[in-house]
Amino acid sequence: MNEFDQKAQEWDAKPIRVERAHTVAERIKTAVPLSPYMTALEYGCGTGLVSFALQPELGHITLADSSIGMLTVLREKIAAGNIQNTCTAHNRLRYSAGMTPVQLDLITDPLPAERYQLIYTLLTLHHIPDTDKILRAFYQLLDHSGYLCVADLDKEDGTFHEDEFHGHLGFDRKELGARARQVGFQKINFSTVFHMRKDVNGTSKDFPIFLMVAQKS
Numbered sequence: 001m002n003e004f005d006q007k008a009q010e011w012d013a014k015p016i017r018v019e020r021a022h023t024v025a026e027r028i029k030t031a032v033p034l035s036p037y038m039t040a041l042e043y044g045c046g047t048g049l050v051s052f053a054l055q056p057e058l059g060h061i062t063l064a065d066s067s068i069g070m071l072t073v074l075r076e077k078i079a080a081g082n083i084q085n086t087c088t089a090h091n092r093l094r095y096s097a098g099m100t101p102v103q104l105d106l107i108t109d110p111l112p113a114e115r116y117q118l119i120y121t122l123l124t125l126h127h128i129p130d131t132d133k134i135l136r137a138f139y140q141l142l143d144h145s146g147y148l149c150v151a152d153l154d155k156e157d158g159t160f161h162e163d164e165f166h167g168h169l170g171f172d173r174k175e176l177g178a179r180a181r182q183v184g185f186q187k188i189n190f191s192t193v194f195h196m197r198k199d200v201n202g203t204s205k206d207f208p209i210f211l212m213v214a215q216k217s
């Protein structure tokens with residue numbers, strides 16, 4: 001059982017996590033022209049907080065995570081929300097709606113065959129040591145002109161994680177943007193979308209979260 005399997009049942013009980021996910025979802029809505037014909041992948045979805053907020057404006061969403069614990073909670077939420085994977089008539093066209101959870105680690109698993117018009121990910125990239133590999137996988141999984149939205153921590157001094165942590169201490173925006181460009185993304189934009197405040201040695205400390213929006217060329 002990994003760290004996220006252990007945290008899964010209580011994940012949504014912290015209001016800051018819900019507020020953070022909803023704020024990021026709102027910023028994605030303003031940055032990307034969403035539509036019910038758009039298929040999307042949320043990577044590192046956890047309990048699906050971002051996707052539940054975006055779902056009314058999107059077509060089918062695949063929610064991927066490596067944690068079975070997170071996916072178990074997510075499946076319960078999808079069932080409780082009565083979200084169906086059906087085709088729905090909309091303006092005389094048909095589109096596929098619904099949410100499908102999958103266990104997936106793009107660093108170790110083969111690339112899935114599906115392609116998406118939108119990929120979004122919140123606070124997951126800093127857990128993945130090989131940034132170039134995950135950006136390349138996102139690029140390959142997107143349709144031509146598809147959008148990538150990455151929300152994550154700005155570079156920090158290591159005090160964000162209270163437990164032992166071996167991932168990235170946030171990201172330098174210029175460096176991450178350059179890596180995304182190298183992979184083939186274009187129209188790369190960064191903005192600050194949220195501020196996490198944490199008590200560090202008795203002092204309240206600010207940890208900004210950026211949103212990088214990029215498009216497949």
Ligand SMILES: C[S@@+](CC[C@H](N)C(=O)[O-])C[C@H]1O[C@@H](n2cnc3c(N)ncnc32)[C@H](O)[C@@H]1O
Binds near residue numbers: 044049064066128
């Ligand atoms: C900090 S949590 C964020 C969860 C969710 N995005 C949210 O904001 O509520 C990071 C998530 O990324 C997942 N994760 C970490 N490494 C992963 C990997 N290599 N592949 C897929 N998911 C991963 C974890 O299981 C966890 O659910």
